Amino acid sequence: MNTHLKTYHPYVSPFDPCKPMLEKKYSTPPHLYMGFQPPNLPQFSPFEALKAGTLWKDFYDPWYGPNEIAEGGIPS
Known part of the structure; x- marks a missing residue:
């Protein structure tokens, strides 16, 4: 699985x-896919880092609301 957006199909009771919600989606953070932080990662500028919440671009993971994900995936 290469994407940070995962889906699963929960049990649907007949009662x-x-x-029923036939498919649910959730996001996994990018740091789960890195064993160790490699040296010389690209960095945001200080102002961009404050807005993004991280200094390193590889660890940036924006949050999208449930309606944005339901309308066709992660927007660009």
Whole structure:
């Protein structure tokens, strides 16, 4: 799995009174895929790093609301 966005199919009970959600999505942080932090990673400028929440571009993981993900994936 190369993407940070994962999906799964939860159990749907035949007795559930609510409309079932057949597929659920969640995001995994990028640091899970790096064993050690390699040297000389590209960095944001100090101002961009404050907005992004991290100094290193490889660790940047924006958060998207549930409606944004449901409307066709992660927006560019």
